[in-house]
Amino acid sequence: MRKLVISVIALLALFSLIRAFPQSTTPAAPKVPEAPARGIELHPGLVEIGDGTSSLGLSFGLLSGRGGDRSLWNVLPLRLAVRSGDKSFSLGMNGLSFLLRGGVRLGRPVLVGAAQAGDVISVGGRVTVDARVDGDVWTLGADVVLTPKAEVTGRVVAIGGKVAADPRARVAGGITALPEIKVPFLGALATTASVPLLELGREILGYLLLAFLLFLVTYYLAGHARGLVQSALSRWRASLLSLVAAIVAVPLLIVLLVASGFGILLLPVLALLLIAAALDGFLALAVRIGAVLRAGSGTDTLFLFTSGLLGLFLFKAPAMAGAVLPLVRSELAGKIGEICRMVSLGLTAAGLLYGFGAFLSNARQSPR
Secondary structure (H helix, E strand, O other): OOOHHHHHHHHHHHHHHHEEEEEEOOOOOOOOOOOOOOOEEOOOOOOOOEEOOEEEEEEEEEEEEEEEEEEEEOOOEEEEEEEEOOOOEEEOOOOOOOOOOOOOOOOOOOOOEEEOOOOEEEEOOOOEEEEOEEEEEEOOOOOOOEEOOOOOOOOEEEEEOOOOOOOOOOOOOOOOEOOOOOOOHHHOOOOOHHHHHHHHHHHHHHHHHHHHHHHHHHHHHHHHHHHHHHHHHHHHHHHHHHHHHHHHHHHHHHHHHOOOHHHHHHHHHHHHHHHHHHHHHHHHHHHHHHHHOOOOOOOOOOHHHHHHHHHHHHHHHHHHHHHHHHHHHOOOHOOOOOOOOHHHHHHHHHHHHHHHHHHHHHHHHHOO
Protein backbone atom coordinates (compact mmCIF):
# COMPACT_ATOMS: atom_id res chain seq x y z
CA MET A 1 0.00 0.00 0.00
CA ARG A 2 2.83 2.37 0.88
CA LYS A 3 4.46 1.74 -2.52
CA LEU A 4 1.20 2.55 -4.26
CA VAL A 5 0.73 5.80 -2.34
CA ILE A 6 4.30 6.94 -2.94
CA SER A 7 4.08 6.01 -6.63
CA VAL A 8 0.89 8.04 -7.01
CA ILE A 9 2.52 11.01 -5.29
CA ALA A 10 5.56 10.71 -7.57
CA LEU A 11 3.36 10.59 -10.66
CA LEU A 12 1.39 13.63 -9.49
CA ALA A 13 4.65 15.49 -8.93
CA LEU A 14 5.82 14.52 -12.41
CA PHE A 15 2.62 15.58 -14.15
CA SER A 16 2.56 18.81 -12.21
CA LEU A 17 5.70 19.72 -14.17
CA ILE A 18 3.89 19.22 -17.48
CA ARG A 19 2.61 22.38 -19.04
CA ALA A 20 0.13 22.52 -21.91
CA PHE A 21 -0.12 25.39 -24.32
CA PRO A 22 -1.97 25.73 -27.66
CA GLN A 23 -0.12 25.81 -30.93
CA SER A 24 -0.21 29.28 -32.47
CA THR A 25 -2.10 29.72 -35.69
CA THR A 26 -1.90 32.13 -38.59
CA PRO A 27 -2.63 35.68 -37.37
CA ALA A 28 -6.20 36.70 -38.01
CA ALA A 29 -7.25 39.75 -39.94
CA PRO A 30 -7.60 43.02 -38.05
CA LYS A 31 -10.64 43.35 -35.79
CA VAL A 32 -11.37 39.65 -36.14
CA PRO A 33 -11.03 37.42 -33.08
CA GLU A 34 -8.11 35.02 -33.17
CA ALA A 35 -9.00 31.54 -34.40
CA PRO A 36 -9.09 28.81 -31.75
CA ALA A 37 -6.04 26.65 -31.22
CA ARG A 38 -5.83 23.59 -33.40
CA GLY A 39 -4.38 21.33 -30.75
CA ILE A 40 -2.54 20.97 -27.49
CA GLU A 41 1.16 20.26 -27.22
CA LEU A 42 2.50 18.95 -23.91
CA HIS A 43 5.94 19.99 -22.70
CA PRO A 44 7.57 18.95 -19.42
CA GLY A 45 8.45 22.46 -18.25
CA LEU A 46 11.23 21.55 -15.86
CA VAL A 47 12.95 24.87 -16.48
CA GLU A 48 11.23 27.84 -18.10
CA ILE A 49 12.32 31.48 -18.07
CA GLY A 50 10.77 34.49 -19.77
CA ASP A 51 10.96 38.25 -20.05
CA GLY A 52 7.31 38.99 -20.84
CA THR A 53 7.61 38.73 -24.62
CA SER A 54 9.72 35.57 -25.06
CA SER A 55 10.25 32.38 -23.12
CA LEU A 56 12.85 29.63 -23.08
CA GLY A 57 12.01 26.17 -21.71
CA LEU A 58 14.22 23.14 -21.14
CA SER A 59 13.12 19.57 -20.37
CA PHE A 60 14.74 16.15 -20.41
CA GLY A 61 13.67 12.51 -20.68
CA LEU A 62 15.22 9.06 -20.71
CA LEU A 63 15.14 7.79 -24.31
CA SER A 64 13.73 9.00 -27.62
CA GLY A 65 14.00 8.35 -31.36
CA ARG A 66 15.82 10.79 -33.57
CA GLY A 67 15.41 12.06 -37.10
CA GLY A 68 12.75 9.52 -38.00
CA ASP A 69 15.38 6.79 -38.13
CA ARG A 70 14.46 4.03 -35.71
CA SER A 71 18.07 2.87 -35.51
CA LEU A 72 19.16 6.20 -33.96
CA TRP A 73 18.22 7.00 -30.39
CA ASN A 74 18.87 9.83 -27.98
CA VAL A 75 20.02 8.89 -24.49
CA LEU A 76 18.75 11.32 -21.84
CA PRO A 77 17.21 13.54 -24.54
CA LEU A 78 17.03 17.27 -23.90
CA ARG A 79 14.40 19.44 -25.55
CA LEU A 80 14.61 23.18 -25.96
CA ALA A 81 11.40 25.17 -26.57
CA VAL A 82 11.55 28.82 -27.59
CA ARG A 83 8.49 31.08 -27.91
CA SER A 84 8.51 34.66 -29.13
CA GLY A 85 5.19 36.34 -29.83
CA ASP A 86 3.20 34.11 -32.17
CA LYS A 87 6.24 32.02 -33.14
CA SER A 88 7.44 28.89 -31.40
CA PHE A 89 10.32 26.53 -32.03
CA SER A 90 11.28 23.24 -30.40
CA LEU A 91 14.53 21.33 -30.82
CA GLY A 92 15.76 18.04 -29.34
CA MET A 93 19.33 16.91 -28.74
CA ASN A 94 21.31 14.14 -27.14
CA GLY A 95 21.51 14.82 -23.41
CA LEU A 96 24.98 13.29 -23.19
CA SER A 97 26.25 16.33 -25.07
CA PHE A 98 25.21 18.38 -22.06
CA LEU A 99 26.32 15.97 -19.34
CA LEU A 100 29.78 15.45 -20.81
CA ARG A 101 32.23 18.30 -20.43
CA GLY A 102 32.72 20.33 -23.56
CA GLY A 103 29.29 19.45 -24.89
CA VAL A 104 28.14 23.07 -24.67
CA ARG A 105 30.30 26.09 -25.51
CA LEU A 106 29.50 29.45 -23.96
CA GLY A 107 30.43 32.94 -25.09
CA ARG A 108 33.35 32.05 -27.40
CA PRO A 109 33.79 31.21 -31.10
CA VAL A 110 33.80 27.55 -32.06
CA LEU A 111 35.77 26.11 -34.99
CA VAL A 112 35.09 22.51 -36.02
CA GLY A 113 38.22 21.72 -38.00
CA ALA A 114 38.21 17.94 -37.60
CA ALA A 115 35.58 15.22 -37.71
CA GLN A 116 33.44 15.24 -34.58
CA ALA A 117 30.90 12.75 -33.26
CA GLY A 118 28.08 14.39 -31.33
CA ASP A 119 26.16 17.65 -31.32
CA VAL A 120 27.87 21.04 -31.56
CA ILE A 121 26.07 23.49 -29.27
CA SER A 122 27.08 27.11 -28.74
CA VAL A 123 25.53 29.90 -26.69
CA GLY A 124 26.61 33.38 -27.73
CA GLY A 125 29.55 32.15 -29.82
CA ARG A 126 29.81 31.94 -33.61
CA VAL A 127 30.24 28.39 -34.99
CA THR A 128 32.32 27.65 -38.09
CA VAL A 129 32.04 24.11 -39.46
CA ASP A 130 34.92 23.01 -41.68
CA ALA A 131 34.64 19.23 -41.27
CA ARG A 132 32.16 16.40 -40.74
CA VAL A 133 29.80 16.54 -37.75
CA ASP A 134 27.82 13.43 -36.83
CA GLY A 135 24.96 15.18 -35.11
CA ASP A 136 23.26 18.58 -34.98
CA VAL A 137 24.83 22.03 -35.07
CA TRP A 138 22.87 24.78 -33.36
CA THR A 139 23.44 28.09 -31.69
CA LEU A 140 21.62 30.50 -29.40
CA GLY A 141 22.22 34.15 -30.20
CA ALA A 142 25.04 33.46 -32.68
CA ASP A 143 25.65 32.73 -36.36
CA VAL A 144 26.70 29.51 -38.10
CA VAL A 145 29.16 29.40 -41.02
CA LEU A 146 29.35 26.28 -43.19
CA THR A 147 32.47 26.04 -45.36
CA PRO A 148 32.75 23.92 -48.55
CA LYS A 149 34.16 21.07 -46.43
CA ALA A 150 31.23 21.11 -43.99
CA GLU A 151 29.17 17.93 -43.74
CA VAL A 152 26.47 17.70 -41.05
CA THR A 153 24.49 14.48 -40.67
CA GLY A 154 21.81 16.19 -38.55
CA ARG A 155 20.30 19.67 -38.61
CA VAL A 156 21.79 23.15 -38.52
CA VAL A 157 19.74 25.58 -36.44
CA ALA A 158 20.49 29.16 -35.42
CA ILE A 159 18.07 30.69 -32.91
CA GLY A 160 18.66 34.42 -32.79
CA GLY A 161 21.34 34.17 -35.49
CA LYS A 162 21.94 33.53 -39.19
CA VAL A 163 23.35 30.62 -41.21
CA ALA A 164 25.86 31.32 -44.00
CA ALA A 165 26.24 28.09 -45.97
CA ASP A 166 28.51 27.47 -48.93
CA PRO A 167 26.67 25.80 -51.83
CA ARG A 168 29.03 22.83 -51.54
CA ALA A 169 28.28 22.27 -47.84
CA ARG A 170 26.11 19.22 -47.11
CA VAL A 171 23.44 19.19 -44.42
CA ALA A 172 21.30 16.05 -44.19
CA GLY A 173 18.65 17.39 -41.79
CA GLY A 174 18.11 20.84 -43.26
CA ILE A 175 18.94 24.40 -42.21
CA THR A 176 16.79 26.62 -39.99
CA ALA A 177 17.61 30.21 -39.07
CA LEU A 178 15.43 32.36 -36.80
CA PRO A 179 17.42 35.61 -36.46
CA GLU A 180 14.42 37.64 -35.27
CA ILE A 181 13.82 35.55 -32.14
CA LYS A 182 15.43 37.05 -29.06
CA VAL A 183 16.43 34.46 -26.47
CA PRO A 184 15.63 35.79 -22.99
CA PHE A 185 18.57 36.35 -20.62
CA LEU A 186 21.04 35.32 -23.32
CA GLY A 187 23.51 37.92 -22.10
CA ALA A 188 23.66 36.26 -18.70
CA LEU A 189 24.41 32.91 -20.31
CA ALA A 190 27.46 34.28 -22.09
CA THR A 191 29.14 35.83 -19.03
CA THR A 192 32.23 34.48 -17.26
CA ALA A 193 30.02 33.10 -14.48
CA SER A 194 28.02 30.94 -16.89
CA VAL A 195 30.67 28.23 -17.28
CA PRO A 196 30.85 27.35 -13.54
CA LEU A 197 27.07 27.55 -13.29
CA LEU A 198 26.68 25.21 -16.26
CA GLU A 199 29.14 22.81 -14.64
CA LEU A 200 27.10 22.97 -11.44
CA GLY A 201 23.96 22.28 -13.49
CA ARG A 202 25.58 19.18 -14.95
CA GLU A 203 26.45 17.88 -11.50
CA ILE A 204 22.96 18.56 -10.17
CA LEU A 205 21.39 16.84 -13.18
CA GLY A 206 23.63 13.81 -12.68
CA TYR A 207 22.62 13.69 -9.01
CA LEU A 208 18.92 13.85 -9.92
CA LEU A 209 19.29 11.02 -12.43
CA LEU A 210 21.04 8.84 -9.85
CA ALA A 211 18.29 9.72 -7.35
CA PHE A 212 15.69 8.62 -9.89
CA LEU A 213 17.45 5.26 -10.34
CA LEU A 214 17.65 4.94 -6.55
CA PHE A 215 13.90 5.50 -6.33
CA LEU A 216 13.22 2.74 -8.86
CA VAL A 217 15.50 0.25 -7.10
CA THR A 218 14.39 0.92 -3.52
CA TYR A 219 10.65 1.04 -4.22
CA TYR A 220 10.24 -1.57 -6.91
CA LEU A 221 13.08 -3.96 -6.05
CA ALA A 222 12.89 -3.52 -2.29
CA GLY A 223 13.80 -7.10 -1.36
CA HIS A 224 16.82 -7.13 -3.65
CA ALA A 225 17.88 -3.69 -2.38
CA ARG A 226 17.75 -4.76 1.29
CA GLY A 227 19.93 -7.79 0.69
CA LEU A 228 22.47 -5.88 -1.36
CA VAL A 229 22.62 -3.01 1.14
CA GLN A 230 23.24 -5.37 4.04
CA SER A 231 26.16 -7.02 2.24
CA ALA A 232 27.63 -3.81 0.78
CA LEU A 233 30.00 -3.25 3.73
CA SER A 234 29.62 -6.33 5.90
CA ARG A 235 31.06 -8.61 3.20
CA TRP A 236 33.77 -6.28 1.96
CA ARG A 237 36.36 -9.05 1.66
CA ALA A 238 34.06 -11.15 -0.51
CA SER A 239 33.20 -8.05 -2.54
CA LEU A 240 36.85 -7.29 -3.23
CA LEU A 241 37.60 -10.92 -4.13
CA SER A 242 34.61 -10.94 -6.49
CA LEU A 243 35.86 -7.72 -8.09
CA VAL A 244 39.35 -9.17 -8.65
CA ALA A 245 37.85 -12.31 -10.15
CA ALA A 246 35.66 -10.21 -12.45
CA ILE A 247 38.63 -8.12 -13.60
CA VAL A 248 40.25 -11.35 -14.77
CA ALA A 249 37.12 -13.08 -16.09
CA VAL A 250 35.45 -10.26 -18.01
CA PRO A 251 38.35 -9.65 -20.46
CA LEU A 252 38.58 -13.40 -21.09
CA LEU A 253 34.85 -13.53 -21.75
CA ILE A 254 35.12 -10.63 -24.19
CA VAL A 255 37.97 -12.37 -26.05
CA LEU A 256 35.92 -15.57 -26.30
CA LEU A 257 32.90 -13.69 -27.62
CA VAL A 258 35.00 -11.89 -30.23
CA ALA A 259 36.72 -15.13 -31.26
CA SER A 260 33.41 -16.91 -31.70
CA GLY A 261 32.31 -14.42 -34.35
CA PHE A 262 28.61 -14.60 -33.57
CA GLY A 263 29.36 -13.65 -29.96
CA ILE A 264 30.26 -10.11 -31.06
CA LEU A 265 26.53 -9.41 -31.20
CA LEU A 266 26.33 -10.09 -27.48
CA LEU A 267 28.96 -7.50 -26.54
CA PRO A 268 26.44 -4.59 -26.24
CA VAL A 269 24.23 -6.77 -24.02
CA LEU A 270 27.24 -7.67 -21.88
CA ALA A 271 28.21 -4.01 -21.56
CA LEU A 272 24.68 -3.06 -20.46
CA LEU A 273 24.65 -5.85 -17.88
CA LEU A 274 28.02 -4.78 -16.46
CA ILE A 275 26.92 -1.13 -16.24
CA ALA A 276 23.62 -2.09 -14.61
CA ALA A 277 25.40 -4.31 -12.06
CA ALA A 278 27.93 -1.59 -11.21
CA LEU A 279 25.19 1.05 -10.80
CA ASP A 280 23.11 -1.29 -8.67
CA GLY A 281 26.02 -1.98 -6.35
CA PHE A 282 27.00 1.69 -6.28
CA LEU A 283 23.50 2.73 -5.20
CA ALA A 284 23.53 0.06 -2.49
CA LEU A 285 26.88 1.35 -1.27
CA ALA A 286 25.48 4.90 -1.14
CA VAL A 287 22.50 3.66 0.90
CA ARG A 288 24.80 1.84 3.30
CA ILE A 289 27.06 4.87 3.79
CA GLY A 290 24.05 7.13 4.32
CA ALA A 291 22.60 4.72 6.89
CA VAL A 292 25.90 4.62 8.79
CA LEU A 293 26.04 8.42 8.91
CA ARG A 294 22.45 8.55 10.16
CA ALA A 295 23.26 5.91 12.78
CA GLY A 296 20.13 4.06 11.80
CA SER A 297 19.31 0.50 10.86
CA GLY A 298 15.87 0.71 9.30
CA THR A 299 14.91 -1.58 6.44
CA ASP A 300 11.77 0.13 5.13
CA THR A 301 11.88 1.57 1.65
CA LEU A 302 11.63 5.22 2.77
CA PHE A 303 14.66 4.83 5.05
CA LEU A 304 16.64 3.17 2.26
CA PHE A 305 15.74 5.92 -0.21
CA THR A 306 16.57 8.85 2.07
CA SER A 307 19.80 7.20 3.21
CA GLY A 308 20.75 6.67 -0.42
CA LEU A 309 20.12 10.34 -1.18
CA LEU A 310 22.51 11.29 1.61
CA GLY A 311 25.15 8.83 0.38
CA LEU A 312 24.87 10.02 -3.21
CA PHE A 313 25.23 13.61 -2.05
CA LEU A 314 28.51 12.73 -0.35
CA PHE A 315 29.82 11.36 -3.64
CA LYS A 316 28.69 14.41 -5.63
CA ALA A 317 29.34 17.17 -3.06
CA PRO A 318 33.05 17.65 -3.92
CA ALA A 319 32.21 18.07 -7.61
CA MET A 320 29.45 20.58 -6.80
CA ALA A 321 31.85 22.52 -4.59
CA GLY A 322 34.46 22.37 -7.33
CA ALA A 323 31.98 23.89 -9.77
CA VAL A 324 31.12 26.76 -7.42
CA LEU A 325 34.66 27.70 -6.32
CA PRO A 326 35.69 29.25 -9.69
CA LEU A 327 33.04 31.93 -9.08
CA VAL A 328 35.45 33.38 -6.49
CA ARG A 329 37.70 34.39 -9.44
CA SER A 330 40.87 33.37 -7.66
CA GLU A 331 43.61 31.17 -9.08
CA LEU A 332 43.84 29.27 -5.79
CA ALA A 333 40.08 28.73 -5.72
CA GLY A 334 40.20 27.42 -9.30
CA LYS A 335 42.92 24.91 -8.40
CA ILE A 336 41.04 23.77 -5.30
CA GLY A 337 37.90 23.40 -7.40
CA GLU A 338 39.74 21.21 -9.91
CA ILE A 339 41.06 19.05 -7.06
CA CYS A 340 37.53 18.72 -5.68
CA ARG A 341 36.23 17.55 -9.06
CA MET A 342 39.03 14.99 -9.35
CA VAL A 343 38.27 13.74 -5.83
CA SER A 344 34.60 13.33 -6.69
CA LEU A 345 35.47 11.52 -9.91
CA GLY A 346 37.84 9.21 -8.06
CA LEU A 347 35.28 8.47 -5.34
CA THR A 348 32.59 7.73 -7.92
CA ALA A 349 34.88 5.43 -9.93
CA ALA A 350 35.94 3.59 -6.77
CA GLY A 351 32.31 3.32 -5.68
CA LEU A 352 31.28 1.84 -9.03
CA LEU A 353 34.08 -0.72 -8.94
CA TYR A 354 33.38 -1.74 -5.36
CA GLY A 355 29.64 -1.76 -6.06
CA PHE A 356 30.22 -4.14 -8.96
CA GLY A 357 32.11 -6.48 -6.65
CA ALA A 358 29.38 -6.20 -4.00
CA PHE A 359 26.73 -7.04 -6.60
CA LEU A 360 28.62 -10.17 -7.68
CA SER A 361 29.25 -11.22 -4.08
CA ASN A 362 25.58 -10.79 -3.17
CA ALA A 363 24.50 -12.70 -6.28
CA ARG A 364 26.81 -15.55 -5.34
CA GLN A 365 25.61 -15.64 -1.71
CA SER A 366 21.92 -15.33 -2.48
CA PRO A 367 19.89 -18.58 -2.39
CA ARG A 368 19.03 -20.03 -5.79
